[in-house]
Amino acid sequence: MKQEDQAQAATVLDIEDLMTRCLGNIEFAGRVLAKFQESGDEHLAELEQAVASQDTEAVAQLAHRLKGASANAAAPGLCARAAEIESAARQRSLREIPARLENLRHEWSRFAAEVPRLDWFPEATA
Amino acid sequence: MRVLAVEDDCVSAEILENSLKHFGFEVTTAKNGREAFELIRTGRYRLVVSDWEMPEMNGVELCRQIRQRQWSSYIYVILVTSHNEVGSVVEGLNAGADDFLAKPFQPEELRVRLRTGERILSLESRDVVIFALAKLAESRDPETGAHLERMREYCRILGEELSRWDKFRHDVDGQYVQLLYLTSPLHDIGKVGIPDRVLLKPGRLTPEEFEIMKQHAVIGGSTLDAAARAYPEAQFLTMAREIALTHHERYDGTGYPRSLHGEEIPLCGRITAVADVYDALTTRRVYKPAISHETAREMIIEGRGTQFDPDVIEAFLRHEEDFVEVGRRFDEQAVLQSEKQPPALVHSVGV
Known part of the structure; x- marks a missing residue:
C-alpha cells in the first residue's frame, strides 16, 4: 500500500483501535468490518427515509445507532458525521439535517471505497 | 458465568459478544430491552450488560423493570452509554443500574467492570446459603409453602417502621433490618431435631408431645450458638441464635423456653413472634384453614402486652396494608408456579 493511501485510510478507519476492540483477532476484525459494511448500507437507507419523512425521533435513534456501530468498527469519521446528525435531530434543527446527511453519505462512500483496499488482513478479504 | 448482552446494533453486539466470550463468559444476546426482559424472566441471568439507547425498550427502562420485580437473586446491570453527562448517570442510577x-x-x-459485578454477586452467596439452610429445615414440614419468604418480608416491614422511632434509633438501623431479613428465616431451624411422629402429626399434640415440640427453640438456639461462638465476628449468627431461641417467648413472661419477660426478650425475637404468628394465622395449615387478615388482626391485637410487645403491634397496625400486599404477592406467585408445572409434578412435590 502506498504511503498516501495509508494516510487516507487512517482517517477512515483507526486500525489500531479496531484491533484493540477485537482483542487482536484479525479474522474477527475482518468479519466486523464486513458486517459493518453490510448493515451500514441498510442503516443509511433507513436514516435517509426517516429524514425524508421528517421523523426527528427516528432520525435521532438511527443516527445514534450508526454512531455506536461506527465507533465500535473504529471508523472515527463516520462516527463524527453520525453524531452531528443525531445532535441536530435531538435539537430539532431540521434545516441542518440534509447537509449533514450529505456529509455522512460522502464519508460512507470514502469508507466503502477504502476498506476493500486494505490488504493487511488477507483472511478477511478472502 | 453467564452474561446477557443487550444491544440493538449488530456490529456493536458482535464486538460485545466477542469480548465477553474472550473473557470466558457464556453469552446470550438480545436486541432490545423487551427481548432481554423475557430472557431474564427465565431466571438464568444474573449479569446483564445493556446498551442504553435501543428501540422498543431502552436500557434504563429495562433496569426499572428489573428492579420492580422480586427475583430469587440479585441481577447486576451494567449500562453501556455514550451519555456521559452527570444527569444521565443519575437517571441510570435511579433506574437501578449498578455500573x-x-x-x-x-x-x-469491560473485563474490570464485570469482575466487580461478579464480586458483588458472590457476596450474595452467603445470604443464599443461609436461606438454603432455612429451607432445608423447612423441607421436613412442607405444608407451610412460602412461609419463610413471607415471614422475612413481614420482619423487614416491622423493622423498618421501628427504625424510624426515637426509642429504637440506636439499635435499629438499616443494617439491623438487613440482618433481620437475612436471619429470620432461620427461626425454626431447630425443627430438624424434632421426631417425625411429633413434627408431622396431623392432629392435636398431647402435652407430652408439645413439650417435645417446644424443644425446637432450644435446639435451634444451641446449634446457632455453637456457630456464633466459632465466628464471633459474624453478627448474623448472633441475631439468628436470638431469633431461634426467643421467637416463642411471650411478652408477659409465659412463653418458652426460658419464660423471658418484656424487654428481656431481644427485639428481634419480639418482632419475629408477630411475623410468625401472623403468617401462621393467615395461611392454610394441615390442621386449620387460612383465616382472613381482619380476624388475624383482631387476634394479634388481643395479644398486645400479653403475647406480643405493644410497640411491635403498633408497627404492625401502621403497616397492615403492606402485610396484606406481601400475602397477596406470594399467593400470586404460587398460582404462577403451579401453572408453570405440569399437574403430575405438582402432585409429587405436594407429597
Missing part, C-alpha cells in the same frame, strides 16, 4: 461503561468501550475496561 456504567462508556461507549465505545475498551475490552479491558
Whole structure:
C-alpha cells in the first residue's frame, strides 16, 4: 500500500483501535468490518427515509445507532458525521439535517471505497 | 458465568459478544430491552450488560423493570452509554443500574467492570446459603409453602417502621433490618431435631408431645450458638441464635423456653413472634384453614402486652396494608408456579 493511501485510510478507519476492540483477532476484525459494511448500507437507507419523512425521533435513534456501530468498527469519521446528525435531530434543527446527511453519505462512500483496499488482513478479504 | 448482552446494533453486539466470550463468559444476546426482559424472566441471568439507547425498550427502562420485580437473586446491570453527562448517570442510577461503561468501550475496561459485578454477586452467596439452610429445615414440614419468604418480608416491614422511632434509633438501623431479613428465616431451624411422629402429626399434640415440640427453640438456639461462638465476628449468627431461641417467648413472661419477660426478650425475637404468628394465622395449615387478615388482626391485637410487645403491634397496625400486599404477592406467585408445572409434578412435590 502506498504511503498516501495509508494516510487516507487512517482517517477512515483507526486500525489500531479496531484491533484493540477485537482483542487482536484479525479474522474477527475482518468479519466486523464486513458486517459493518453490510448493515451500514441498510442503516443509511433507513436514516435517509426517516429524514425524508421528517421523523426527528427516528432520525435521532438511527443516527445514534450508526454512531455506536461506527465507533465500535473504529471508523472515527463516520462516527463524527453520525453524531452531528443525531445532535441536530435531538435539537430539532431540521434545516441542518440534509447537509449533514450529505456529509455522512460522502464519508460512507470514502469508507466503502477504502476498506476493500486494505490488504493487511488477507483472511478477511478472502 | 453467564452474561446477557443487550444491544440493538449488530456490529456493536458482535464486538460485545466477542469480548465477553474472550473473557470466558457464556453469552446470550438480545436486541432490545423487551427481548432481554423475557430472557431474564427465565431466571438464568444474573449479569446483564445493556446498551442504553435501543428501540422498543431502552436500557434504563429495562433496569426499572428489573428492579420492580422480586427475583430469587440479585441481577447486576451494567449500562453501556455514550451519555456521559452527570444527569444521565443519575437517571441510570435511579433506574437501578449498578455500573456504567462508556461507549465505545475498551475490552479491558469491560473485563474490570464485570469482575466487580461478579464480586458483588458472590457476596450474595452467603445470604443464599443461609436461606438454603432455612429451607432445608423447612423441607421436613412442607405444608407451610412460602412461609419463610413471607415471614422475612413481614420482619423487614416491622423493622423498618421501628427504625424510624426515637426509642429504637440506636439499635435499629438499616443494617439491623438487613440482618433481620437475612436471619429470620432461620427461626425454626431447630425443627430438624424434632421426631417425625411429633413434627408431622396431623392432629392435636398431647402435652407430652408439645413439650417435645417446644424443644425446637432450644435446639435451634444451641446449634446457632455453637456457630456464633466459632465466628464471633459474624453478627448474623448472633441475631439468628436470638431469633431461634426467643421467637416463642411471650411478652408477659409465659412463653418458652426460658419464660423471658418484656424487654428481656431481644427485639428481634419480639418482632419475629408477630411475623410468625401472623403468617401462621393467615395461611392454610394441615390442621386449620387460612383465616382472613381482619380476624388475624383482631387476634394479634388481643395479644398486645400479653403475647406480643405493644410497640411491635403498633408497627404492625401502621403497616397492615403492606402485610396484606406481601400475602397477596406470594399467593400470586404460587398460582404462577403451579401453572408453570405440569399437574403430575405438582402432585409429587405436594407429597
